[in-house]
Amino acid sequence: MNPVELILLGRTLMKIGEQALPTPASGRHSGGERTVVIVMNDVYENPGTTVTEVAQRTGLPQSAVSGAIARLREVGSVLAEPDPADRRRQLLRRDPDVTPRRRTVAAAGITDAVAAALGEHDPADLAQVLAALETLGHWLSPQTIVRLRAEATEQL
Structure with a gap:
């Protein structure tokens, strides 16, 4: 090879x-699954991280990481909290509550x-x-x- x-x-x-x-409850994939999976994995492995740090580690554009984070927050996979050192930044981490979608994907x-x-x-x-x-x-x-x-x- x-x-x-x-x-x-x-x-x-x-x-x-x-x-x-698995197909989401909406009945169709919304596109960008690769990016979402890459970003989700990075956040899960690096709790307390920021969008900028995820972009640096993954090599993805910051705009793509921001979009993926928005989707992950919307479905309850990632939580964001203000950074105590800089209130403008958000610290990201895995949501400890496992949503039905996360259960379905993990079991697939x-x-x-x-x-x-x-x-x-x-x-x-x-x-x-x-x-x-x-x-x-x-x-x-x-x-x-x-x-x-x-x-x-x-x-x-």
């Missing part, structure tokens, strides 16, 4: 992930979405691909991106 093929694989995997997300599986992506396939192939995804998920966690960003910064 070369770098271009890896980038294209990543794009395909993101699309399968989006397909695996990927098998059907991966099977649909594979099309006509042998069940053994599906099992092999699911096992490979589990292995990749173990070794290439969201922390991988943090390490890659740190290494890139050190090289500058």
Whole structure:
């Protein structure tokens, strides 16, 4: 596999992930799920963070992070509180109350979405691909991106 093929694989995997997300109560996805998931994960891993800090860590534009935070606050996944040191800033953290949507997404599986992506396939192939995804998920966690960003910064 070369770098271009890896980038294209990543794009395909993101699309399968989006397909695996359960449909919200509104009956349709509102778009930007990737950004929302990335931002949500960052806030959950860094409680007491700010929009600016999330943007710096994720490499996403601040406007995209702000939009994702607004959606996450609206659905009850993230709370924002004024920063005691600077009342203009908001400190973000996970809402400890688990909403029905969060429960639904956490319980969702990927098998059907991966099977649909594979099309006509042998069940053994599906099992092999699911096992490979589990292995990749173990070794290439969201922390991988943090390490890659740190290494890139050190090289500058």
